[in-house]
Amino acid sequence: MQPTFARDERTPTLITSVSRALAVLDCVGSASRPLPAKFIARATALSLGTTYNVLRTLAHSNYVVQDSDGFVLGPAHPALAADSGAVALAQGRAVLNGIRDELRVATYLSRYVDGEIEMVDIVDGPLSPRVDLWVGLQDGAHATAFGKQILAQLDPQSRLDYITRHPLEELTPYTICSPREFLRRLEPRPAVTVDLQEYALGFTCLAVPVATSSWLGALAVSFPASGARGTLHQDYAKVLQDAATQLAVVLGVNPEHGQGQ
Known part of the structure; x- marks a missing residue:
């Protein structure tokens, strides 16, 4: 039994x-x-x-x-199996780690979704501290290099709509608060955008676009404002642009500049 x-x-x-x-x-x-x-x-x-x-x-x-x-x-x-985008972001972190380790600077990946700019990932370390994002991106993206880069990629109407919904608050004495001047600087769609202590005193930030048919974003680095200038800025920009190309591949589509989601 x-x-x-x-x-x-x-x-x-x-x-x-x-x-x-x-x-x-x-x-x-x-x-x-x-x-x-x-x-x-x-x-x-x-x-x-x-x-x-x-x-x-x-x-x-x-x-x-x-x-x-x-x-x-x-x-x-x-x-993640149900979300290939999440897998891509996990793989893309290796690219951000590579920038941080090569340049010894904090690295940021951001994107434009449903009319807003959001931070996707930040990679930093003891020797490469991040900027303290003391102001939310909805109120301070205009003062960041990555925010400018994303807005520069939008069509003029979408760009104007964004700054209408998000007034250009003065975060430091260097923040560009004039809508006319702000839009004028973005109109040429610069390949590299710069934040010269506009978001936080003591920090400079560079950003390049990361854009595909389904993704509109920016890759950026920050470092002390008293640090790299001139030629070194160009060197940083070259590293960022190469990394942005890698990220565009990781995100699943060939790079192309255009309207975001």
């Missing part, structure tokens, strides 16, 4: 390893940036050794991917 096992619906049998894996995936998936293993261990209350074992298993199946800054969701995770 086969033994029978009473089933208690109130206390189901749990598989500890599965619970741990789900906890780690939830932690990684809820973060906007890569998470180091030590942070994940603290957040999930798992030992560091257990956390490494779980991450190693998840990475083997491509549920998470490790880059130089930590772990992010991988292409096998259902949230």
Whole structure:
């Protein structure tokens, strides 16, 4: 006679390893940036050794991917498998890491979506601190190099509509607040846009376009205003332009400048 096992619906049998894996995936998936293993261990209350074992298993199946800054969701995770754009952004982070490591500057990727400018990713480090985005992009994008670059790519009517909805607030003494002057500078669609302490005192920012048939954005770097000038600005711009070409490929379409989503 086969033994029978009473089933208690109130206390189901749990598989500890599965619970741990789900906890780690939830932690990684809820973060906007890569998470180091030590942070994940603290957040999930798992030992560091257990956390490494779980991450190693998840990475083997491509549920998470490790880059130089930590772990992010991988292409096998259902949230990304259903969204090829998210996978592309995860792959594009390697390009941003490359810029930061080569130039020793903070790197930013932003885009234009539904009439607004949004930040997609920022890569920085102890030797390349980011600019403190103390003002939201809805109120301060006009003072940033990446905001200018995105607006420069829009058609004149869309550009005018944006600054009508987002007044040009004075963030520093160097911010361009005149709509006429602001539009005049963007009209030539400059290949490289510059923020000379317009958003934050003490920082300069350069940006180049990242545009495809389905993506309109900008790739930018920031550095101390007392740092690189002249020829070095040109060197930075060349690195950015090469990286923007790589990003356009990663995002899935050949580069082309045009209207955003």
